[in-house]
Amino acid sequence: MTTTTEAQAVATRKLTYVKAFNEGLAQAMREDENVFVAGEDVAGYGGVFRMFDNLLDEFGPRRMIDTPISEAALVGLGVGAAARGLRPVVDLMFMDFIGVCLDQIVNQAAKMKYMFGGGLSVPLTITTASGAGLGAAAQHSQSLEAWLAHVPGLKVVMPSDAYTAKGLTVSAIRDDNPVVVMLNKVLLGSSGEVPEEIYGIPLGRAHTARQGSDVTVIALGRMVGEALAAAQELAAEGVEIEVIDPRTVQPLDTETMFASVRRTNRVLVVHEAVTFGGLGAEIAAQIQDAVFDYLDAPVLRIGAPFSPVPFSPVLEKAYVPDRARIAQGCRRLLERS
Amino acid sequence: MAPRASTTSKKSPQVSPPLGPVGPKAVKDLHERMVRIRLFETEAGKLMEAGKLPGFLHLYVGQEAVAAGVMAALRDDDQITSTHRGHGHAVAKGVGFREMYAELYGRVTGACLGRGGSMHINDLKRGMLGANGIVGAGVPIAVGAAFAARYKGEDSVAVTFFGDGATNIGAWHEGANMAAILGLPVVFVCENNGYAEFTPQSGHMLLTDVADRAAAYGMPSVVVDGMDAVAVHQAATEAVERARRGEGPMMIEAKTYRFFDHQGVKGLRHPYRSDEEVAEWKTRDPIDLIETRALADGTATRAELDDVWQRTRDEIADAIAYAEASPPPDPADLLLNVYSG
Numbered sequence: 001m002t003t004t005t006e007a008q009a010v011a012t013r014k015l016t017y018v019k020a021f022n023e024g025l026a027q028a029m030r031e032d033e034n035v036f037v038a039g040e041d042v043a044g045y046g047g048v049f050r051m052f053d054n055l056l057d058e059f060g061p062r063r064m065i066d067t068p069i070s071e072a073a074l075v076g077l078g079v080g081a082a083a084r085g086l087r088p089v090v091d092l093m094f095m096d097f098i099g100v101c102l103d104q105i106v107n108q109a110a111k112m113k114y115m116f117g118g119g120l121s122v123p124l125t126i127t128t129a130s131g132a133g134l135g136a137a138a139q140h141s142q143s144l145e146a147w148l149a150h151v152p153g154l155k156v157v158m159p160s161d162a163y164t165a166k167g168l169t170v171s172a173i174r175d176d177n178p179v180v181v182m183l184n185k186v187l188l189g190s191s192g193e194v195p196e197e198i199y200g201i202p203l204g205r206a207h208t209a210r211q212g213s214d215v216t217v218i219a220l221g222r223m224v225g226e227a228l229a230a231a232q233e234l235a236a237e238g239v240e241i242e243v244i245d246p247r248t249v250q251p252l253d254t255e256t257m258f259a260s261v262r263r264t265n266r267v268l269v270v271h272e273a274v275t276f277g278g279l280g281a282e283i284a285a286q287i288q289d290a291v292f293d294y295l296d297a298p299v300l301r302i303g304a305p306f307s308p309v310p311f312s313p314v315l316e317k318a319y320v321p322d323r324a325r326i327a328q329g330c331r332r333l334l335e336r337s
Numbered sequence: 338m339a340p341r342a343s344t345t346s347k348k349s350p351q352v353s354p355p356l357g358p359v360g361p362k363a364v365k366d367l368h369e370r371m372v373r374i375r376l377f378e379t380e381a382g383k384l385m386e387a388g389k390l391p392g393f394l395h396l397y398v399g400q401e402a403v404a405a406g407v408m409a410a411l412r413d414d415d416q417i418t419s420t421h422r423g424h425g426h427a428v429a430k431g432v433g434f435r436e437m438y439a440e441l442y443g444r445v446t447g448a449c450l451g452r453g454g455s456m457h458i459n460d461l462k463r464g465m466l467g468a469n470g471i472v473g474a475g476v477p478i479a480v481g482a483a484f485a486a487r488y489k490g491e492d493s494v495a496v497t498f499f500g501d502g503a504t505n506i507g508a509w510h511e512g513a514n515m516a517a518i519l520g521l522p523v524v525f526v527c528e529n530n531g532y533a534e535f536t537p538q539s540g541h542m543l544l545t546d547v548a549d550r551a552a553a554y555g556m557p558s559v560v561v562d563g564m565d566a567v568a569v570h571q572a573a574t575e576a577v578e579r580a581r582r583g584e585g586p587m588m589i590e591a592k593t594y595r596f597f598d599h600q601g602v603k604g605l606r607h608p609y610r611s612d613e614e615v616a617e618w619k620t621r622d623p624i625d626l627i628e629t630r631a632l633a634d635g636t637a638t639r640a641e642l643d644d645v646w647q648r649t650r651d652e653i654a655d656a657i658a659y660a661e662a663s664p665p666p667d668p669a670d671l672l673l674n675v676y677s678g
């Protein structure tokens with residue numbers, strides 16, 4: 001197994017988020033013969049989001065498997081195969097469909113190593129697309145990372161751009177635990193600089209996407225881009241915000257966040273998922289525990305209202321947090337004290 | 338394994354059976370329901386192509402005979418659960434064009450007040466318990482609706498529609514067994530259009546007839562020509578009356594075809610079915626079939642049939658204008674209906 005790390009990889013060209021994912025997956029499959037992909041319409045069709053384009057041509061039907069619409073059996077297939085030493089990548093298309101197979105993820109994949117006394121591991125990767133913004137309505141738009149991050153034994157990554165889509169996918173596949181890779185539907189076509197060689201981004205390490213001295217914005221997934229856009233708006237007003245992308249929400253790199261809070265003394269957490277019971281609550285609590293004395297204002301959270309994702313574009317736009325709300329949140333934090 | 342007696346095989350009969358016991362009134366009713374679906378869907382497709390509709394659109398064109406044939410056997414108080422491809426079921430069950438188009442546009446006057454979109458259209462007055470974005474999820478819900486009918490001492494039945502692909506979901510199997518063991522008044526209708534998204538039936542199950550799955554739960558079943566509304570209607574009438582009499586669930590498998598892509602109107606990225614195959618099925622267009630036969634045996638005149646198309650076109654033009662003139666929902670009402678009470 002090659003061990004190229006993030007630091008060694010050099011970006012030379014631009015790639016879309018979905019192509020970056022595809023490239024990382026293909027390279028991980030080349031790297032390890034035990035990696036295979038199973039899911040609905042992933043092989044012949046290349047996946048409804050084009051995530052698996054051309055992989056059947058290269059890897060053939062032994063390693064690219066179209067399955068029936070049977071998500072519980074699909075994840076279970078991955079669990080069993082992983083327990084026997086393979087490195088399955090199973091695709092759930094829309095994150096919302098985990099409702100159909102949550103037992104296999106939560107009660108089986110996540111707990112097997114622990115309950116078996118450590119005798120085996122479950123190096124399973126589950127890929128799926130989350131998030132609103134496509135008018136896909138309440139059963140095709142959710143961000144359910146808090147459900148999964150709550151379960152000991154699972155890891156959860158949320159790529160925020162093309163670069164992380166590739167690197168986190170590679171690390172998920174190389175990891176010996178069940179890892180859910182939450183791709184964001186709206187980001188699929190966005191592009192960014194992506195190194196050509198295979199590289200993994202360490203799981204559980206946050207990335208400071210922008211440095212700033214006035215407010216720390218901790219943003220998940222697609223919200224990283226929105227926070228960076230808000231930062232530009234605020235910079236014009238003389239406010240410098242620091243943007244932290246946790247990249248992995250389980251395990252969560254709180255040290256990077258604490259260090260930032262010690263410098264800026266104000267923090268806003270933003271995610272697409274509903275605010276109630278979301279990761280913002282966990283992050284806010286941990287910050288209060290660890291660096292309360294550094295805070296000049298209570299930690300502020302921005303997320304979705306406590307409602308299913310609406311269909312109407314007007315409502316959906318009001319529902320999902322955006323750069324304007326993030327900028328507004330930062331201003332509010334600065335007004336305090 | 339002994340083959341089930343079926344009225345047709347997947348690709349055959351070029352010759353349709355006579356209209357049989359179904360009288361002229363019923364034939365006209367089936368025709369009108371199908372025309373209403375066809376025009377609703379083709380106009381929705383045009384609106385989608387014109388960039389006027391947000392979200393997804395899974396068109397039903399080609400499968401009209403199934404919705405029309407089944408719904409013509411139902412009463413308003415009979416309940417149905419539908420799929421992601423649910424417009425045809427809604428139209429045939431009598432849901433109004435205005436609230437349907439308004440919903441596709443995401444307007445506050447829509448069937449879901451703009452909250453649901455194409456995949457969630459419902460109408461409680463008409464027993465339309467909703468299209469569904471989760472494959473197979475409607476099956477146990479219909480079983481529950483049938484349970485409620487019997488519990489309350491009513492004689493209404495429930496019908497659940499699903500595709501061939503949906504029968505691979507656990508909920509389908511659990512629902513089928515539950516319905517059978519409780520002997521509930523629910524009719525399982527498989528619209529077998531030969532594909533689950535882009536995967537042909539042969540790529541997701543080893544059976545030729547999906548109806549064979551019913552046998553595993555002790556449920557009787559029948560296979561019908563899903564392009565023939567009369568055949569579907571006859572089978573549905575029997576199954577519904579059987580359920581209404583308290584004789585338990587039954588499954589109907591209708592072999593049919595969708596003329597458009599899985600989702601949307603164009604843009605097959607990888608051709609997963611041949612032009613010849615699509616063309617062959619189009620020669621058995623369910624509306625052409627019923628019109629040809631109705632004209633041949635004097636059930637209707639061309640003028641009468643044309644009148645149905647024209648009236649429906651006018652009604653659709655009105656509904657689209659209504660939808661376009663309707664306001665979007667107010668973001669201040671974002672939390673509306675999250676909870677009851």
Ligand SMILES: Cc1ncc(C[n+]2csc(CCOP(=O)(O)OP(=O)(O)O)c2C)c(N)n1
Nearest residue numbers: 097422470471472500501502503532533534
């Ligand atoms: C639980 C679940 N898995 C996957 C999907 C994605 N999906 C939507 S429609 C579809 C194919 C359904 O095939 P079938 O039941 O045969 O119905 P058809 O589209 O042919 O009408 C799939 C896989 C979904 N909506 N829900």
